[in-house]
Amino acid sequence: MQSEQLLQFSVVTTIVVGVSIVLGTITAALMEGRAVAKAFDDMARQPSVADQIRGLLFVVLAILESTAIYVLLICLILLFANPFANVFGL
Amino acid sequence: MGAITDIFPKTEFLILGIPVRDSIVHSWIITMILLAGAAWARKRLRTWEPRPWQLAIEYFYAYVIGLTRDYGGRALPEVIPLIATMLAYIAIANLLGMVPMLQAPTRDINVSAALSVVTLGSVWYFGIKERGAVRYLRQFINPLSLVSEVSRTLSMALRLFGNIMAGELIVATVFALVPPVAPILFNALTMITSVIQALVFAVLTLVFIVNATGVQSPS
Numbered sequence A: 001m002q003s004e005q006l007l008q009f010s011v012v013t014t015i016v017v018g019v020s021i022v023l024g025t026i027t028a029a030l031m032e033g034r035a036v037a038k039a040f041d042d043m044a045r046q047p048s049v050a051d052q053i054r055g056l057l058f059v060v061l062a063i064l065e066s067t068a069i070y071v072l073l074i075c076l077i078l079l080f081a082n083p084f085a086n087v088f089g090l
Numbered sequence B: 001m002g003a004i005t006d007i008f009p010k011t012e013f014l015i016l017g018i019p020v021r022d023s024i025v026h027s028w029i030i031t032m033i034l035l036a037g038a039a040w041a042r043k044r045l046r047t048w049e050p051r052p053w054q055l056a057i058e059y060f061y062a063y064v065i066g067l068t069r070d071y072g073g074r075a076l077p078e079v080i081p082l083i084a085t086m087l088a089y090i091a092i093a094n095l096l097g098m099v100p101m102l103q104a105p106t107r108d109i110n111v112s113a114a115l116s117v118v119t120l121g122s123v124w125y126f127g128i129k130e131r132g133a134v135r136y137l138r139q140f141i142n143p144l145s146l147v148s149e150v151s152r153t154l155s156m157a158l159r160l161f162g163n164i165m166a167g168e169l170i171v172a173t174v175f176a177l178v179p180p181v182a183p184i185l186f187n188a189l190t191m192i193t194s195v196i197q198a199l200v201f202a203v204l205t206l207v208f209i210v211n212a213t214g215v216q217s218p219s
Helices: A002-045 A047-080 B022-042 B052-072 B079-098 B109-131 B133-141 B143-177 B183-213
Strands: B011-015 B018-021
Touching: A002 A047, A047 B143, A047 B183, B011 B022, B018 B022, B022 B052, B022 B079, B022 B109, B052 B079, B052 B183, B079 B109, B079 B143, B079 B183, B109 B133, B109 B143, B109 B183, B133 B143, B143 B183
Parallel strands: none
Antiparallel strands: B011 B018
């Protein structure tokens, strides 16, 4: 009974972590692609401000990336430091 | 998972009964590097025939001044040392993981949180200094501003910690799975993200300070 609950808990955690990582990275990558595409278009249209756009682009990309990092953090916590794991004596 | 848990911060020794983590020791190392470097370089600066290291320092400082001009609209002389120190400190801290015996102190959530509390404190300091205490604190009557202050601080800390810790975990996991050549690529990626995250932290601090002081760019 105990080991069956433990199996269920492990399987559900793994599936949730997998799905959330996939969703998190897909969203981040899509939105970063849109930002970069727009930045490249405007850099080609106005080469005089290309340096400023490039400077801002990296900062914005890091901020967008950080949302994917938040998803990764929660998944790492679920896998390595799960607060409900001590119910089963893990 | 025996070797992967080596990357998490652990207690190194006790001082007067208080456990001290290895990330604190590494932070002291960075502080000593910066202070010793500054003290050594200070007497050896010269205006004729500058040596390459002096040109590097001047390039870095000019870069920070350029940042404050871009995001602030004018050069704010009080803010420049803070931004330059944050950029140098966080860049060296993140890159300390590349050195064989050392680890990046920013992989400890407490170090990232401390840095972002420094940002919060400096935003309040410059905001109150520029606008006066009553006018600055009056914006917090709206509870949403309080929430935004807390969430900005939290997100800065989590962004820095998450990037560095995720890099370390990836390198440790790949190293446990694959022969030793593959982690070199991830180490290269870690070097890139280290410097970029340091830049993002410094730029965000600058942007928050500029917002708090209400500086209008001349246009």
